[in-house]
Amino acid sequence: MSKFNSILQKLDSLDRRIIFLIIGLVVLLPLLIPLNLPVEATGLTRDAFEAIHHLPDDATVLMSFEYGPSTKPEIHPMAVSVLRHFMSRGYKVVIMCLWPDGLFMAREAIDEVLRDEKFSNLVYGVDYVNLGYRPGNEAVIKGITKSFAANYTVDSRQTDIMDIPLMNDVRTVADVDFIFSLSAGYPGAIEWVLYASDPLQIPVSSGNASIQVNQLLPYVKSGQMQGVIAGMPGAAEYEALMEEYGLWPTRGQAAKSMDAQSIAHLVIVLFIILGNISYFAKRKSQKKY
Amino acid sequence: MFLKRQVPLAIVFIVGVIMLLSWFIPHEPFANLEIHATQWFDIIASFAMILGALNLLKLQGRKVIRRQKGWIYSLAAVLGFFVTLTFGFFFKGGYYLEVKDVGVNTEAFYQTVSEVTHTELDVVRRSFADVGEGKVINRNYYTHAGVLKLQNTLSSLGTVVEVNELQWGQHLQERGTFYSWIFYSIFTPLTSTMFALLAFFVASASYRAFKIRNTEATILLAAGIIIMIGRVPLGAYLTSWLPSWLQWLHLPRLQEWIYQYPNAAGARAIMIGIGLGIVGTSLRVILGIEKSFMGEK
Numbered sequence: 034m035s036k037f038n039s040i041l042q043k044l045d046s047l048d049r050r051i052i053f054l055i056i057g058l059v060v061l062l063p064l065l066i067p068l069n070l071p072v073e074a075t076g077l078t079r080d081a082f083e084a085i086h087h088l089p090d091d092a093t094v095l096m097s098f099e100y101g102p103s104t105k106p107e108i109h110p111m112a113v114s115v116l117r118h119f120m121s122r123g124y125k126v127v128i129m130c131l132w133p134d135g136l137f138m139a140r141e142a143i144d145e146v147l148r149d150e151k152f153s154n155l156v157y158g159v160d161y162v163n164l165g166y167r168p169g170n171e172a173v174i175k176g177i178t179k180s181f182a183a184n185y186t187v188d189s190r191q192t193d194i195m196d197i198p199l200m201n202d203v204r205t206v207a208d209v210d211f212i213f214s215l216s217a218g219y220p221g222a223i224e225w226v227l228y229a230s231d232p233l234q235i236p237v238s239s240g241n242a243s244i245q246v247n248q249l250l251p252y253v254k255s256g257q258m259q260g261v262i263a264g265m266p267g268a269a270e271y272e273a274l275m276e277e278y279g280l281w282p283t284r285g286q287a288a289k290s291m292d293a294q295s296i297a298h299l300v301i302v303l304f305i306i307l308g309n310i311s312y313f314a315k316r317k318s319q320k321k322y
Numbered sequence: 323m324f325l326k327r328q329v330p331l332a333i334v335f336i337v338g339v340i341m342l343l344s345w346f347i348p349h350e351p352f353a354n355l356e357i358h359a360t361q362w363f364d365i366i367a368s369f370a371m372i373l374g375a376l377n378l379l380k381l382q383g384r385k386v387i388r389r390q391k392g393w394i395y396s397l398a399a400v401l402g403f404f405v406t407l408t409f410g411f412f413f414k415g416g417y418y419l420e421v422k423d424v425g426v427n428t429e430a431f432y433q434t435v436s437e438v439t440h441t442e443l444d445v446v447r448r449s450f451a452d453v454g455e456g457k458v459i460n461r462n463y464y465t466h467a468g469v470l471k472l473q474n475t476l477s478s479l480g481t482v483v484e485v486n487e488l489q490w491g492q493h494l495q496e497r498g499t500f501y502s503w504i505f506y507s508i509f510t511p512l513t514s515t516m517f518a519l520l521a522f523f524v525a526s527a528s529y530r531a532f533k534i535r536n537t538e539a540t541i542l543l544a545a546g547i548i549i550m551i552g553r554v555p556l557g558a559y560l561t562s563w564l565p566s567w568l569q570w571l572h573l574p575r576l577q578e579w580i581y582q583y584p585n586a587a588g589a590r591a592i593m594i595g596i597g598l599g600i601v602g603t604s605l606r607v608i609l610g611i612e613k614s615f616m617g618e619k
Contacts, residue, residue: 049526056525070555075578102510103517136495137505153448165495168371169364176360183357191491243553250586251593266553295556297521302547304529309543312533 041314044307052304059300063292070295072288074277077253078270080260081238085118085211086278092210093125093203097225098142100217101134104242110287111240111268112142112215114275119213120152121280125199126161127209129185131173131220136166136189138215157190158197165189170220174228177206212237218245222261226252240267265290331610338608378403409500416488416499417469419459424450425480434479435459438472462488462498545580552577 074082088094096116100108119126128143130136143163146152155161164185167173176184181203185194194200203209206229214222214237222239230237236259241249243264252258262271268287275281341359344352382396390396424431432450436443439461450457463469469485476483493499497506534540551557557573564572606612 047529052526052529053522056522060521070559072555073558073574075574077578077581101513103513105510105514134505134509137502140495148445150445150448167364168367169360172360172363172367175356179354179357183361187491189492189495191489246581247585247589248593250581251590254582254586254590264553266555269555291555295554297525298550298554299556301525301528302550304525305532305543305547308529308532309534 038314038318041311042318044311045315055300056297059296060293063296064290067289068292068295069284070292072266072269072273072284072291074270074274075267077260078262078267079274080253081240081262082118082260082271082274082278084236084238084259085115085213086122088122088124088211090123091125092122093127093199093208094119094211094213095127095129095206095209096139097212097214097216098128098130098135098139099132099221100138100215100242101132102137104217105138106290107242107265107268108215108217108240109138109142110265110285110290111262111271112138113145114268114271114281114285114287115213115215115240115262116142116146117149117281118271118275120146120155120161124210125159125202127164127199127203128162129164129173129177130166131170131224132217133166133168135215139163140189158192159199162197162199163189164194171224171228174206174220174224178229178233180205206235207233209235211235214239216240216245217242221245222249222258223252226257231257238262240271243267265294327616330616331613334615335608335610338604342608375403406501406504409504410494414488414490414493414499414501415462415464415503416493416496417463417466418461418486418488418498419469419473419476419483420486421450421457421459421481421483423482425482427479427481430479431476431481434472434475458486459483462496464498464500464503545584548573549577549580 085094096112096119098112116126128139130139140163143161147155164181165188167184169176169184173184181200182194187193188197206212212225212230212235214225216222216225216239222237222241222245225237225239229235237257238259238261239249240262241264243266246261246263249258249261253261262268265287268285269291272281272285272288276284340352340355344355347353379400382399384390385393385396386400428450432443432446435441435450436446439446439459441460459472461472463472466485473483473485488496488499493501496502532543532546534543551560552573552575557577561571561573569575603612607615
């Protein structure tokens with residue numbers, strides 16, 4: 034018994050390299066051998082999906098990219114799914130970026146979505162436009178509430194904004210029917226609520242890194258945001274909804290990655306339990322002596 | 323002293339009061355003040371960027387010259403700064419081909435384009451069948467020599483193509499430019515690696531620090547475990563067997579309840595506190611009580 038106790042106590046000072054190795058393996062293995070765990074959509078994701086799905090057929094939507102490579106695994110799959118959803122429904126899409134890296138992310142998402150034959154008839158400047166990045170954070174949002182042209186003279190392809198047919202109907206952000214912010218921090222979804230959505234009463238929703246969702250929930254609960262897609266699980270749920278509504282036939286990158294995240298979370302929980310067992314064993318023996 | 327102290331304070335007071343008033347007066351000249359203010363902000367931010375860059379060079383450069391601890395990292399920062407700046411402003415790359423006439427040997431042309439652009443043959447065929455001449459081959463080259471090689475190959479098939487290069491500005495997002503090479507080949511792997519390492523440190527830290535020491539820690543631990551397992555498909559799978567009268571214990575439901583109620587309540591309280599803090603600090607700045615922005619205590 035005492036030997037067992039001493040093993041438990043030794044666990045408290047377990048070499049961190051063993052923990053790193055185990056985490057590495059539990060992330061890697063499900064990626065190589067998928068488990069295909071079923072994904073169930075939660076209310077937050079479903080609210081965002083429904084809000085987008087039930088916009089008028091001729092809606093114009095604004096999609097803002099505020100993330101970079103560090104949060105790409107979490108946010109990019111939902112960027113692709115949401116853009117695919119917009120285009121499947123036939124909405125006009127105005128894309129802009131408040132982060133410099135967002136420009137690359139937007140470009141990648143557009144390329145990935147347009148690779149499908151279903152969208153081969155979409156015309157740049159008519160069905161969608163990428164305005165690119167402008168510095169200024171929330172000042173840019175505030176600026177476009179008055180005029181796009183004053184803030185964006187050219188788009189990301191260096192085309193004069195006045196020569197873009199889609200922008201003839203979108204003079205200010207008030208001309209869009211929905212805002213969707215893909216955000217990993219500041220400036221991001223909160224700034225869109227504060228400076229555009231609330232003052233002009235434009236519905237807004239957001240896709241975020243998991244860690245950010247806490248800050249956004251008060252806006253969702255108060256009805257200022259139409260649901261929220263929370264991290265990679267949220268992205269996987271959105272992909273499941275796309276499949277459920279017959280908009281996209283296959284599981285996407287997020288759903289595939291959820292197997293790895295599931296097992297990794299389980300292992301971290303097991304580590305926490307093990308850590309506590311060893312903590313109590315140590316405390317018990319300290320009390321004894 | 324007057325220029326350094328009274329003038330900035332007066333500017334802050336006047337601009338602050340005008341911007342506050344503009345929120346409540348939707349008529350000229352206040353109505354369009356926001357547009358002018360945001361453009362002013364852009365201009366000032368641009369100058370601040372230059373100041374930031376100079377400050378970075380000054381601090382990191384000093385470390386390198388004096389060979390202080392970690393000077394090698396500072397050298398990497400300085401070199402990275404100049405290399406990115408050079409590729410952003412002076413060498414863009416981004417040479418591409420525009421098809422003027424596909425010619426008669428169409429299948430060989432499609433095959434070559436499919437290979438160089440890594441695109442399925444059917445997609446290339448469809449793409450050029452719809453648009454034909456004037457269509458751009460979707461691959462950019464870093465150098466003129468690189469694009470000439472492809473031009474020669476296509477010319478030998480009877481295709482007429484013209485060499486073009488991306489405009490300044492476009493090179494910031496298109497592949498096949500030096501700037502995007504830095505982004506995709508250096509910046510992306512570095513930042514992704516840094517972020518990915520978090521998983522390992524979170525696991526190690528949880529093992530060592532997440533202990534049931536008191537009631538609060540126990541509640542935090544229970545909520546943390548429910549969120550961690552309930553957020554992932556495994557949580558739904560593990561509790562899918564629960565009978566209908568115990569559905570409230572279904573892990574995804576439990577985690578959503580924690581997210582939406584206790585968590586949202588806490589987050590809202592913090593937000594209200596921050597909001598009141600911002601109002602207070604803004605008033606202090608406008609009224610000249612808070613002078614830390616001028617470097618004063």
